Structures are given as C-alpha cells and as structure tokens.
Amino acid sequence: MLILTCPCCGVTAEETEFHPGGEAHLTRYGPGSSDDEFHGYLFEKVNPKGVHFERWRHANGCGKWFHAARCTVTLEVFGTYSAQTTEPPQHIKDKISAKRPGWSWREFA
Amino acid sequence: MSEAVSALNRASRDGFVRVEECGLQGMVSLRGDLDSAKLAKAVTAAAGLDVPETGRILASEGRSVAWMSPDELLLIGPYAEAEPMRTALDTELAGEHALAVNVSDARAMFRLSGRDADVREVIAKLCPVDMAPGVFEPGRFRRTRMAQIPAAIWMPEPGEMRVVCFRSVADYAMTLLGNAADKGGEVGVFA
Numbered sequence: 001m002l003i004l005t006c007p008c009c010g011v012t013a014e015e016t017e018f019h020p021g022g023e024a025h026l027t028r029y030g031p032g033s034s035d036d037e038f039h040g041y042l043f044e045k046v047n048p049k050g051v052h053f054e055r056w057r058h059a060n061g062c063g064k065w066f067h068a069a070r071c072t073v074t075l076e077v078f079g080t081y082s083a084q085t086t087e088p089p090q091h092i093k094d095k096i097s098a099k100r101p102g103w104s105w106r107e108f109a
Numbered sequence: 110m111s112e113a114v115s116a117l118n119r120a121s122r123d124g125f126v127r128v129e130e131c132g133l134q135g136m137v138s139l140r141g142d143l144d145s146a147k148l149a150k151a152v153t154a155a156a157g158l159d160v161p162e163t164g165r166i167l168a169s170e171g172r173s174v175a176w177m178s179p180d181e182l183l184l185i186g187p188y189a190e191a192e193p194m195r196t197a198l199d200t201e202l203a204g205e206h207a208l209a210v211n212v213s214d215a216r217a218m219f220r221l222s223g224r225d226a227d228v229r230e231v232i233a234k235l236c237p238v239d240m241a242p243g244v245f246e247p248g249r250f251r252r253t254r255m256a257q258i259p260a261a262i263w264m265p266e267p268g269e270m271r272v273v274c275f276r277s278v279a280d281y282a283m284t285l286l287g288n289a290a291d292k293g294g295e296v297g298v299f300a
C-alpha cells in the first residue's frame with residue numbers, strides 16, 4: 001500500500017485519500033514551441049523502475065497539490081514537498097541518495 | 110418564504126451506534142489568508158472563536174470553527190445564524206482577498222453516538238483514518254474519504270462523532286453509516 005504524507009496539512013494516509021497527477025516537473029510546452037517539444041511534453045513520459053517523481057493531490061483532504069518522490073518497486077516514499085517548485089529540493093535528493101546511491105531521474109541526480 | 114429542510118429531515122437509525130442526521134445546520138465556508146490578523150478578527154467577530162491550528166476544530170457556545178485547508182475555514186452554528194455570520198465576515202474583511210459563502214444548504218451533518226469504542230469502530234470501517242484512542246481525540250478535525258465520498262469528521266466528546274458531507278450524497282452517507290453501525294456487525298477492534 002502506498003502511504004503518503006501531505007506537506008500542506010500534515011495528514012498521513014493511504015493513497016485512496018489522494019489522487020495521482022502524473023509525472024512531476026514537466027515543462028509545459030505550448031504555443032510557439034516546436035512539434036518535437038510539444039510531442040515530448042504530451043507523450044514522452046518516463047516509466048522508471050525505481051526512483052520516480054510525481055504530482056499528487058490531497059483530493060479527499062485539504063484539496064492541495066504537492067510533489068512526491070518514491071520508489072515504484074517498493075512503494076517507499078522518500079519524501080513529499082511543495083507543488084510550488086520546478087525541481088526536487090536538495091533535502092529530498094539527499095534522502096534518496098542515502099537509500100538509492102547513484103540514482104538519476106531525467107536531468108536530476 | 111419556503112420552509113427550509115435538511116437533506117434527510119432528521120432521519121435516524123439505531124444499531125450498536127445511533128446514527129442521526131442533524132437537521133438544519135448553519136455552515137459558512139471562509140477562504141483567505143489564515144495568517145492575517147484581519148481574518149482572525151473577522152472570525153472572532155462572526156463566531157466568537159480564534160482561528161484553529163492545522164487539523165483542529167474549536168468550539169464554544171454552539172459555534173465551531175474548523176480548519177479545512179491552508180486557506181479555508183468552516184464556521185458552524187445554528188442555521189439561522191449562518192447569514193449573520195457571513196455578513197459579519199464580509200463586513201470585517203472588506204477590501205481583503207477573502208471569500209465567505211453560506212454553504213448551509215449544500216451540506217449535510219450526521220451525529221454518531223454510543224460507546225466510545227463503538228463510535229470509533231463505525232468510522233474506522235469507512236475511513237482510512239487511525240481512530241485509535243490517543244490518536245484521534247476531541248479537537249482533531251479530519252477531512253477524508255468515507256467509502257466513495259469526501260467527508261469531514263470530528264469528535265465533540267468521547268462517544269460522539271460528527272460527519273459532514275455534501276447534501277447531494279446525504280442518503281448514501283446515511284446508508285453507509287447505518288450499515289456500518291448495524292447490530293451484529295460489531296468487530297470490537299477498539300474494545
């Protein structure tokens with residue numbers, strides 16, 4: 001079972017209290033972008049075995065969006081953090097490095 | 110004027126816990142900056158209470174203020190007081206980036222009563238919330254999932270729980286709570 005802690009209200013609950021929002025830290029290419037950029041934004045999601053970054057919404061709770069760093073194999077959650085950022089904060093990256101040395105995900109490591 | 114009625118008009122069901130729909134309740138949703146002194150003053154003017162801390166509910170003299178989210182409170186009181194509460198908030202918050210809405214007729218409230226362990230068990234059957242004594246206690250306010258609907262729960266005192274949900278799903282909520290409280294369905298997990 002995936003257990004998440006919402007950083008907005010502090011509640012810890014299993015995943016049915018939340019709603020997944022897909023891959024985190026996407027660049028939203030829109031008007032003016034190239035076809036390749038727009039195609040990549042729409043379709044080229046990563047599907048890693050291991051460390052992954054996602055957006056979640058506390059849909060049945062405080063209603064707020066946040067980010068989660070977790071392992072897709074073990075469902076271990078390394079940490080959750082604010083939605084108002086374009087990259088994982090250092091303390092989250094440090095937590096992942098402590099448990100999965102040498103990890104990388106897109107441009108982050 | 111038409112006569113206002115609550116969703117289930119005080120329907121009740123008796124099992125190992127009693128489940129009642131509470132009838133008409135005054136509820137005002139307030140969104141704004143919960144850290145602002147002006148908002149705190151407005152809440153005190155409207156309900157006579159302070160702004161609760163994260164995940165908490167404050168109650169006094171028939172009024173309650175619950176923490177709904179980082180930018181939302183729910184003020185609860187008698188049905189006839191909802192409009193005066195909303196007006197007081199609007200007056201106090203003039204010029205602020207805030208919104209007060211009377212949602213009394215858009216919500217339903219339920220009261221569960223019985224032995225403390227039994228009341229905890231009925232909620233624990235339906236919500237992914239740790240209802241163990243010492244974990245969930247009076248003063249906590251929790252928005253969560255109750256089977257297939259969103260709900261908010263709190264414990265005014267041991268042996269009593271309150272549940273708020275959308276009015277449109279009041280019948281579903283009553284059936285859920287009633288079934289979970291049916292005699293013969295006791296698990297005794299907190300006994």
Ligand SMILES: [Zn+2]
Pocket residue numbers: 006007008009010011058061062063064
């Ligand atoms: Zn939350």
